[in-house]
Amino acid sequence: MRETIRFLKGGDIVELEDVGPTDTVLDYLRLRRRETGTKEGCGEGDCGACTVALGRLVDGKPVYQPVNSCIQLLGMIDGAQLVTVEDLSSDNKLHPVQSAMVACHGSQCGFCTPGFIMTLFTLYHSEGAEKSRKTVTEWLAGNLCRCTGYRPIVEAALEACFDAADDAFSWRANETREKLQSLADSRDVFIGDSERFFASPSTLDGLAALYGQHPDATLVAGATDVGLWITKQLRDLPKMIWLGRIEGLDRVESSPSGVLIGATASYQASEEAMSDLSADLGELWKRIGSKQVRASGTVGGNIANGSPIGDTPPALIALGSTLELQTIDGSRALPLEEFFIDYGKQDRKQGEFVTGLFVPRLSGNQTFRCYKITKRFDQDISSVMGAFRFTLENGVIREARIAYGGMAGIPKRAAGAEIALTGALMDDPSTWGEGMQALLSDFTPLSDMRASAEYRMETARALLAKALMEISGTAPEDIRVLAKREAGHDRAA
Incomplete structure (x- = not known):
C-alpha cells in the first residue's frame, strides 16, 4: 500500500x-x-x-x-x-x-x-x-x-x-x-484513515474489497459530475475511491458483435469506436461537453450517476446495450434500461459497482438515429435526447426501440410507441401516427429551466418523425400533413 x-x-x-x-x-x-x-x-x-x-x-x-x-x-x-x-x-x-x-x-x-x-x-x-x-x-x-x-x-x-x-x-x-x-506501480493508494480518505485501488479485487468495507464511499472516475458536487453543492465527501488506476477498466474493445467499454474509458477514448458503430453516435460523442470534459469524463460514470438527462443512456438503451456490475461476491449483467429504477435510484446492490458496458452492432436490417436538443450547440445539457433503432423487413418495422432522456425521472423507453409502430410501413407516413400519438401516454414530462413540459413533448414527437423521415426518405410535406392530422387528434382528445 x-x-x-x-x-x-x-x-x-x-x-x-x-x-x-x-x-x-x-x-x-x-x-x-x-x-x-x-x-x-x-x-x-x-x-x-x-x-x-x-x-x-x-x-x-x-x-x-x-x-x-x-x-x-x-x-x-x-x-x-x-x-x-x-x-x-x-x-x-x-x-x-x-x-x-x-x-x-x-x-x-x-x-x-x-x-x-x-x-x-x-x-x-x-x-x-x-x-x-x-x-x-x-x-x-x-x-x-x-x-x-x-x-x-x-x-x-x-x-x-x-x-x-x-x-x-x-x-x-x-x-x-x-x-x-x-x-507506474501496482500498489494500492490509501491516504487518510477509515473515517476520511482518498483511495485508489490498482485491481478490481482490491476495489471490490475496499468498497465492500466502505459502501458509503463515493466512487469517482472522471469527476466531471462529482467535481460539481464539491464546488457547487458544497458537499462533504469524506471517503473517495478513484477508479482510474485499475488495470483494464479503461478498455475499449471492438469486435464483430459490438464494442465493450470499460467503466473508466473516457468519452475521447471511446469516440472512434462509437463513430464506427454509428455516425450519429460519433456526432453525439463530439457534443458531450468539451475537449476537457471528454478527456476526463467517462461513459461508465455517465451511466452510474443515473442522471435523467445524461446524454449517453438513451442512445445506448435504444441500441440494446448490456451493463456489467460487480461486487466482492461476483459479477452480473443486465439490460441497461433495467439499471434505472426511479429518479436517483438505480439497480445497484450495496458494494456493487459498474465495470463495463457492451454495445451491440447494428445488424444489416437495422437503422439507428439519435438527436440531442439543447439551447447551445456546444457545452450544454440536453432539454430532450431521443434515440431510435428500427429493425426493418421489406419496408415494414418489425421492431422498434425508442428511448428518451429529459422526458422522465430516468432515461426511459417509449414502450407504447414501440408497440404502435410495429408493423408500420416506412413508405406510408399515415401508419406512423399511432406511434407518435402513443408518446402522449408514454411520458409525462416536467417543466424546468431547460424546457417546458409542452416543449418537451412536442420535441419528442418531432424527433420521432424526423428519425422516420430520414430513414424512409419521406418528403417533408408528407410529415407536415401528418403533423396537422395529429394536431387535430390532440384537440379532439
Missing part, C-alpha cells in the same frame, strides 16, 4: 502525503504552490479558465490532454505529468503558442488567456489534426473568452499548432517517458 500520490511537475517528481478526498488540482496550484497563472472562473468545468494539461503514456509516448483543474481531484493526477502555463517558457523564451498569441493579439483582459494557451498547447502536441478553423473551434469549445476575442485566438492557433512539435516538451520526451514509467 502506498500512502502518497506521485506526479511529474516542471521536470521534477512531486510526492504528496497530505491529499484530502475533495482537494482539487486548482486549489493545490493556487493555494499551496502559489502558481496563480491558472485561473478560477466558473468552478464547474464550463469556462476553461482553469485548464491545465495532463500527460500520460499512451503506447510508450507522452500524450497531453486538457482538463479542467477546478473539478479535477488532486489524487487523480497520480502517475501523470501536470503542465501549467508557468511550465511552458524555456530559456526565458515563450512557448510557440504563447508567441503566436502575442503576435496575433489574442489576449485582451487576459483572464481567460492561460486556459486558452493550455488547451492550444495540447493541440500543438496532438498528432494528425487537420489544419482548419473547424478543428480549432472544436478544440476550443470549452474555453470562454469574456472579451469576445475569438478571431485572433483562432488565428494564433492556425499559425502555431499544426507543424511538428518543436518545444522543450518534445525535446525531453524520452526523459519524460522514463520518469512517467518510474511512477
Whole structure:
C-alpha cells in the first residue's frame, strides 16, 4: 500500500502525503504552490479558465490532454505529468503558442488567456489534426473568452499548432517517458484513515474489497459530475475511491458483435469506436461537453450517476446495450434500461459497482438515429435526447426501440410507441401516427429551466418523425400533413 500520490511537475517528481478526498488540482496550484497563472472562473468545468494539461503514456509516448483543474481531484493526477502555463517558457523564451498569441493579439483582459494557451498547447502536441478553423473551434469549445476575442485566438492557433512539435516538451520526451514509467506501480493508494480518505485501488479485487468495507464511499472516475458536487453543492465527501488506476477498466474493445467499454474509458477514448458503430453516435460523442470534459469524463460514470438527462443512456438503451456490475461476491449483467429504477435510484446492490458496458452492432436490417436538443450547440445539457433503432423487413418495422432522456425521472423507453409502430410501413407516413400519438401516454414530462413540459413533448414527437423521415426518405410535406392530422387528434382528445 502506498500512502502518497506521485506526479511529474516542471521536470521534477512531486510526492504528496497530505491529499484530502475533495482537494482539487486548482486549489493545490493556487493555494499551496502559489502558481496563480491558472485561473478560477466558473468552478464547474464550463469556462476553461482553469485548464491545465495532463500527460500520460499512451503506447510508450507522452500524450497531453486538457482538463479542467477546478473539478479535477488532486489524487487523480497520480502517475501523470501536470503542465501549467508557468511550465511552458524555456530559456526565458515563450512557448510557440504563447508567441503566436502575442503576435496575433489574442489576449485582451487576459483572464481567460492561460486556459486558452493550455488547451492550444495540447493541440500543438496532438498528432494528425487537420489544419482548419473547424478543428480549432472544436478544440476550443470549452474555453470562454469574456472579451469576445475569438478571431485572433483562432488565428494564433492556425499559425502555431499544426507543424511538428518543436518545444522543450518534445525535446525531453524520452526523459519524460522514463520518469512517467518510474511512477507506474501496482500498489494500492490509501491516504487518510477509515473515517476520511482518498483511495485508489490498482485491481478490481482490491476495489471490490475496499468498497465492500466502505459502501458509503463515493466512487469517482472522471469527476466531471462529482467535481460539481464539491464546488457547487458544497458537499462533504469524506471517503473517495478513484477508479482510474485499475488495470483494464479503461478498455475499449471492438469486435464483430459490438464494442465493450470499460467503466473508466473516457468519452475521447471511446469516440472512434462509437463513430464506427454509428455516425450519429460519433456526432453525439463530439457534443458531450468539451475537449476537457471528454478527456476526463467517462461513459461508465455517465451511466452510474443515473442522471435523467445524461446524454449517453438513451442512445445506448435504444441500441440494446448490456451493463456489467460487480461486487466482492461476483459479477452480473443486465439490460441497461433495467439499471434505472426511479429518479436517483438505480439497480445497484450495496458494494456493487459498474465495470463495463457492451454495445451491440447494428445488424444489416437495422437503422439507428439519435438527436440531442439543447439551447447551445456546444457545452450544454440536453432539454430532450431521443434515440431510435428500427429493425426493418421489406419496408415494414418489425421492431422498434425508442428511448428518451429529459422526458422522465430516468432515461426511459417509449414502450407504447414501440408497440404502435410495429408493423408500420416506412413508405406510408399515415401508419406512423399511432406511434407518435402513443408518446402522449408514454411520458409525462416536467417543466424546468431547460424546457417546458409542452416543449418537451412536442420535441419528442418531432424527433420521432424526423428519425422516420430520414430513414424512409419521406418528403417533408408528407410529415407536415401528418403533423396537422395529429394536431387535430390532440384537440379532439
